[in-house]
Amino acid sequence: MGIAVFSPPLGEHRKSERGVKVFEELAERFNLHVFHGVSQEVTVGRCERGFDRPPRRSDRAKLGNKTLSTPYLETEEERDRSGNGIHSPFQDFLEQLHQKYLPLRDGTPYLSEPDLVEINPDWFGICAVTVDGDVYAVGDYEQPFLIQSISKVFAYGMALSDRGRDYVLQKVDVEPTGDAYNSIVKVEESSKRPHNPMVNAGAIATTNLILGNSPAKRLNRVLEMYKRFIGHKVFVDTPTFVSEQHCGDRNWAISYLLRNFGMIEGSISETLDLYLQQCSAIVNCRDLAVMGATLANDGINPMTGTRAIAAPYVRDLLSVMYTCGMYDFAGAWVYNVGFPAKSGVGGGIIAVVPGQMGIAVFSPPLDKRGNSVRGIKVFEELSQRFGLHIFDPTTSVDTFLQWMRETRT
Numbered sequence: 193m194g195i196a197v198f199s200p201p202l203g204e205h206r207k208s209e210r211g212v213k214v215f216e217e218l219a220e221r222f223n224l225h226v227f228h229g230v231s232q233e234v235t236v237g238r239c240e241r242g243f244d245r246p247p248r249r250s251d252r253a254k255l256g257n258k259t260l261s262t263p264y265l266e267t268e269e270e271r272d273r274s275g276n277g278i279h280s281p282f283q284d285f286l287e288q289l290h291q292k293y294l295p296l297r298d299g300t301p302y303l304s305e306p307d308l309v310e311i312n313p314d315w316f317g318i319c320a321v322t323v324d325g326d327v328y329a330v331g332d333y334e335q336p337f338l339i340q341s342i343s344k345v346f347a348y349g350m351a352l353s354d355r356g357r358d359y360v361l362q363k364v365d366v367e368p369t370g371d372a373y374n375s376i377v378k379v380e381e382s383s384k385r386p387h388n389p390m391v392n393a394g395a396i397a398t399t400n401l402i403l404g405n406s407p408a409k410r411l412n413r414v415l416e417m418y419k420r421f422i423g424h425k426v427f428v429d430t431p432t433f434v435s436e437q438h439c440g441d442r443n444w445a446i447s448y449l450l451r452n453f454g455m456i457e458g459s460i461s462e463t464l465d466l467y468l469q470q471c472s473a474i475v476n477c478r479d480l481a482v483m484g485a486t487l488a489n490d491g492i493n494p495m496t497g498t499r500a501i502a503a504p505y506v507r508d509l510l511s512v513m514y515t516c517g518m519y520d521f522a523g524a525w526v527y528n529v530g531f532p533a534k535s536g537v538g539g540g541i542i543a544v545v546p547g548q549m550g551i552a553v554f555s556p557p558l559d560k561r562g563n564s565v566r567g568i569k570v571f572e573e574l575s576q577r578f579g580l581h582i583f584d585p586t587t588s589v590d591t592f593l594q595w596m597r598e599t600r601t
């Protein structure tokens with residue numbers, strides 16, 4: 193359906209005041225949010241072409257390979273290079289993507305200070321984990337690297353769980369900035385709160401909200417949260433943390449401004465340390481894909497069955513990833529790729545195909561916005577090839593999972 197509201201009086205941001213209220217209530221009452229209950233089998237608005245209602249399980253079964261074999265690749269030969277020994281045309285496609293983009297040499301890896309660690313610009317891993325727990329992986333998917341800004345999604349989830357949505361929204365807004373991730377220009381008194389939790393200012397304010405009686409206990413809670421999402425313990429890379437603490441004048445400046453405007457409370461060094469520690473956690477591409485799959489699966493880790501975050505907050509994380517996850521490239525990403533994602537300067541990009549799978553790419557060379565160059569290419573091609581854009585009218589994303597299930601052996 194289409195919905196329209198007409199009412200002339202304009203409220204905040206010059207939008208029809210009654211209009212906004214009506215849409216907020218409609219969305220809430222009928223669960224119309226596109227990321228509501230992402231893992232539910234039948235989702236309003238995801239209609240297969242040719243169906244006059246959302247497809248049911250039986251409809252999708254009927255579609256089978258017939259409809260889907262045309263746009264997708266056929267298996268050329270039996271191969272077993274994936275994370276859990278799956279043979280499938282999707283695995284073959286990931287391998288082809290890897291081969292295709294490995295020679296791409298654009299971009300520069302991020303270093304907080306020169307020669308701190310060695311980063312190989314040719315590291316390149318791709319991993320997809322479905323809500324069934326199937327792993328498709330290629331290249332350096334087990335190479336450890338820094339989670340960096342991808343942590344912002346998960347810290348936001350913690351703040352929401354600790355303080356509730358209403359309180360967090362008062363402290364951190366959800367508006368995209370169109371500025372660089374570490375921009376300081378939009379941190380000003382009149383805005384009352386940082387723009388969104390995916391840029392540094394908003395992320396530092398978000399971390400400020402995480403509960404715990406001491407710095408160590410707060411850090412432990414963050415690490416425990418990562419563990420629920422990943423399925424195993426993760427560690428903070430101490431040299432990176434120390435280096436970012438030492439060289440991160442911009443983040444110190446942002447933090448002081450935030451406190452000056454009353455946007456954060458308490459010790460600046462305590463909050464900034466926790467933020468930098470959460471960024472310095474070591475993960476690999478497979479870990480990120482599992483974290484993405486957990487969000488795709490309504491907050492339950494498909495490998496362990498553990499709930500990592502309460503279901504109502506998953507939608508909030510996916511929404512801010514969708515609108516603000518790729519720094520000042522977020523608009524083009526939504527246009528071209530069209531599913532929620534978050535990048536980090538460590539070279540990782542995590543993405544979520546709601547209800548179906550998490551996908552992660554790791555490749556350190558970054559473009560000038562701080563996004564992995566190979567990562568962007570891989571996601572653009574994956575989205576186009578398999579019609580994964582959430583507004584793609586030709587391919588129901590539910591059907592993609594079905595196809596993956598049917599073609600794997």
Ligand SMILES: NC(=O)CC[C@H](N)C(=O)O
Pocket residue numbers: 339340341342373374392436443468471535536537538562
């Ligand atoms: N975009 C990023 O990944 C930035 C993370 C980095 N630790 C910073 O705060 O500047």
